[in-house]
Amino acid sequence: MHSPIEITFHGAAGTLTGSCMELRWHDKRVLIDCGLFQGSRSLEHLNWAPFPFEPSRIDAVLLSHAHQDHSGLLPRLMTDGFTGAIWCTFETRDLLPALLADVAVLHQAEVTRRNLRYDRADKEPFAPFFTDKEVNRVIDHIQPIAPGTWFLPVEGMGVRFHETGHMLGAVSIEILADRQRLLFSGDVGPATKRPRNAELRGFDHVVCEATLGDKIRKRVTPADRRLQLRREVDRALRRGGNIIIPAFGVECTEDLICDLSALAQDLSAHGHDVYVDLPLSGRVALALNRCARRTGATVNNRGTGRTGLHFVETVEDSKALNERSGQVIIAASGMCEAGRIRHHLRHNLPRADSTILLTSYQARGTLGRTLVDGADRVRISGHDVRVRAQMRTLDSYSAHADQHELVRWLETKRPISGSLFLTHAETAAREAFARLASGIKDINNPVIQPYVGETYRLLKGSAAVRICEAAPGIEEWLAEDWQNAYAAIVANLKHRLEEMPTDAKRRTTLQAIQNLLDERSPASTAATTVKEPPSPQRQLFWAAGSRADIAPSTVELIDQKRG
Numbered sequence: 434m435h436s437p438i439e440i441t442f443h444g445a446a447g448t449l450t451g452s453c454m455e456l457r458w459h460d461k462r463v464l465i466d467c468g469l470f471q472g473s474r475s476l477e478h479l480n481w482a483p484f485p486f487e488p489s490r491i492d493a494v495l496l497s498h499a500h501q502d503h504s505g506l507l508p509r510l511m512t513d514g515f516t517g518a519i520w521c522t523f524e525t526r527d528l529l530p531a532l533l534a535d536v537a538v539l540h541q542a543e544v545t546r547r548n549l550r551y552d553r554a555d556k557e558p559f560a561p562f563f564t565d566k567e568v569n570r571v572i573d574h575i576q577p578i579a580p581g582t583w584f585l586p587v588e589g590m591g592v593r594f595h596e597t598g599h600m601l602g603a604v605s606i607e608i609l610a611d612r613q614r615l616l617f618s619g620d621v622g623p624a625t626k627r628p629r630n631a632e633l634r635g636f637d638h639v640v641c642e643a644t645l646g647d648k649i650r651k652r653v654t655p656a657d658r659r660l661q662l663r664r665e666v667d668r669a670l671r672r673g674g675n676i677i678i679p680a681f682g683v684e685c686t687e688d689l690i691c692d693l694s695a696l697a698q699d700l701s702a703h704g705h706d707v708y709v710d711l712p713l714s715g716r717v718a719l720a721l722n723r724c725a726r727r728t729g730a731t732v733n734n735r736g737t738g739r740t741g742l743h744f745v746e747t748v749e750d751s752k753a754l755n756e757r758s759g760q761v762i763i764a765a766s767g768m769c770e771a772g773r774i775r776h777h778l779r780h781n782l783p784r785a786d787s788t789i790l791l792t793s794y795q796a797r798g799t800l801g802r803t804l805v806d807g808a809d810r811v812r813i814s815g816h817d818v819r820v821r822a823q824m825r826t827l828d829s830y831s832a833h834a835d836q837h838e839l840v841r842w843l844e845t846k847r848p849i850s851g852s853l854f855l856t857h858a859e860t861a862a863r864e865a866f867a868r869l870a871s872g873i874k875d876i877n878n879p880v881i882q883p884y885v886g887e888t889y890r891l892l893k894g895s896a897a898v899r900i901c902e903a904a905p906g907i908e909e910w911l912a913e914d915w916q917n918a919y920a921a922i923v924a925n926l927k928h929r930l931e932e933m934p935t936d937a938k939r940r941t942t943l944q945a946i947q948n949l950l951d952e953r954s955p956a957s958t959a960a961t962t963v964k965e966p967p968s969p970q971r972q973l974f975w976a977a978g979s980r981a982d983i984a985p986s987t988v989e990l991i992d993q994k995r996g
């Protein structure tokens with residue numbers, strides 16, 4: 434009996450992170466990626482919400498690469514009942530143990546930090562959704578396969594990987610099923626890093642990332658990139674303070690460390706050392722050490738001595754860097770949302786002689802994006818922090834294809850007889866790229882920009898049909914986050930009050946704020962019963978799981994888990 438393929442977008446659709454797509458065909462279910470949501474607090478809360486599908490009913494996972502926004506929820510998937518194989522390249526298999534362990538460490542540290550904040554004393558404590566113990570279960574279920582080799586993750590579905598150059602082991606995923614040919618881009622790397630794959634032309638449906646769909650980069654060689662970095666470092670150190678570089682992704686971080694290691698000996702001779710303050714482990718740390726040695730720098734894993742390049746291991750050594758000046762400090766995370774970068778920013782942002790160098794894309798709702806947008810004050814771990822440091826950006830370390838490179842990548846996949854879906858991008862980037870992609874010859878139907886929770890039926894040779902809409906108001910919810918607005922107001926409130934001419938004006942302003950809050954207090958609304966709208970997590974579950982094969986009792990289970 435014929436059964437068309439259905440695809441549901443559970444993440445990275447209308448937002449940059451949380452890559453996860455579910456293919457349903459006959460009684461088979463396959464996930465493509467299972468990544469963490471990163472960005473605003475509302476997005477991050479989805480990492481705690483129940484999966485909008487039954488993990489025990491997923492037959493296999495096809496993993497495009499090891500970055501945490503594509504792989505970071507795999508341990509939780511295992512904990513919640515998944516027992517199938519996780520298919521990926523050998524390189525991704527080798528990287529995952531270290532990267533997932535680091536995700537677990539960062540996540541547990543962030544949970545502990547938030548629970549200790551004085552402004553959360555009366556709140557229910559956060560609980561980690563997985564620990565490093567669950568990481569080992571993921572590794573046991575990995576099934577590595579070489580790019581270019583056909584395999585069958587489930588009966589009747591042929592799959593083949595194709596390298597993308599985004600990072601070590603990153604691939605696009607080609608699928609043959611239901612007499613259709615599908616392609617999922619994964620993350621596409623810059624043209625200079627992509628291998629020459631065999632021509633892949635003629636697909637029914639293509640899902641393509643559009644992270645830099647509105648950006649055009651100047652082409653640079655590795656030598657140009659190192660020169661740009663040297664200029665930024667020299668400019669920053671002449672100011673007298675530290676240069677803080679948020680680290681993003683294995684590939685970008687390794688490139689940065691390789692380039693900095695070439696400068697480390699010379700910098701050390703002038704009293705400036707390079708500190709790699711990352712909780713990296715296993716194969717990743719070894720790879721970075723090998724990279725540093727290839728360039729001739731001396732590596733010190735204990736973070737002591739004057740040898741130029743240091744790997745900082747302990748939290749105590751990391752905090753000790755806050756007492757230093759004139760140093761280069763690389764720390765995670767790349768969007769400044771978690772990890773050791775937070776305390777480095779807290780101590781260096783108020784310093785007019787320090788520099789913050791951002792080398793990666795900053796998603797909407799992140800602290801990194803707030804800094805790029807020119808905030809005068811920010812809140813970090815419950816503290817109001819004045820921004821006096823100089824903000825600098827350097828995009829030559831990006832591991833994503835820009836607009837022109839994405840267009841060329843798509844042109845090599847024509848004709849696309851069905852639908853082109855654009856994912857993994859913020860609204861402006863996706864809309865800009867959709868306009869360009871619509872004009873590419875042999876893309877035969879309107880470009881689709883799906884949102885989290887939407888389901889489409891994939892038909893051979895014709896446009897996909899949407900059969901399940903996203904939750905009401907999901908676009909607005911993804912675009913805005915009240916907690917970011919709150920942080921901005923609180924960070925600036927005292928300063929704005931101090932700028933007012935009289936105490937009477939200050940009292941009047943505070944009373945107006947109090948009056949607004951009192952209008953919505955429980956006492957003032959007791960006489961009127963207003964049905965509270967469902968939470969974003971529950972809206973997403975309804976959007977993605979409202980079909981007949983999802984048991985009604987599952988909705989009740991969500992309520993129990995959420996208390």
